[in-house]
Amino acid sequence: MILTNKAFSGFSVNDIKKAKSFYQDKLGMEVTDGPMGVMELHINKDSxxxxxxxxxxxxxxxxxxxFPVDNIDQAVDELSSKGIRFIQYGGEIETDEKGIFRxxxxxxxxxxxxxxxxxxxxESPERGM
Structure with a gap:
């Protein structure tokens, strides 16, 4: 068993400069440069x-x-106004004209x-997901 009270996740990108601009400028996240050319997205003070x-x-x-949100319509509208395009799915996870699965x-x-x-x-009644 791993005995730790902290863990973190990560994923790759092909262009760290574009990623930094996107996460910082479009999503409004705190972003810092990490060691060896990586970047860190700060979720809260501990994550x-x-x-x-x-x-x-x-x-x-x-x-x-x-990203858990209180109001998905408001979040989608705000992100759309910043140029973010939402994915349109069909079938079992069909999304509406805004890109929201309901x-x-x-x-x-x-x-x-x-x-x-x-x-x-x-959007979830249990935002702490």
Whole structure:
């Protein structure tokens, strides 16, 4: 068993400068430069996510980062006004014209960072997910 009370996640991007601009300027996150060319996304005072450059980066086919929000319509509108385009899905996870899945469970909308990684905003009665 791993005996630790801290852990962190990370994912790759193909262009760290574009990623830094996106996460800092479009999403409004605190971003700092880390060691060896990586960057850190600060979620709160104790949590961070490592984003590292990888020349052979391939975007994940799943959601790598979820942002809980109080009001998904407001979050989607705000991000859309900053030029973020939401992914339109059909089938079992069909999204509406704004890109929001409203088919049961939490309301969720997916979008991509400049490296093609899938992110989401998710509205849930349990924001502490």
């Amino acid at each position: 961070k996510i490592l984003v590292y450059p990888k020349p052979t980066h391939s975007p994940a086919s799943y959601t790598v980062l979820n 088919g049961g469970g939490p309301l969720i909308a997916w979008f991509e960072d400049p490296a093609g990684n899938i992110l989401s905003v998710i």
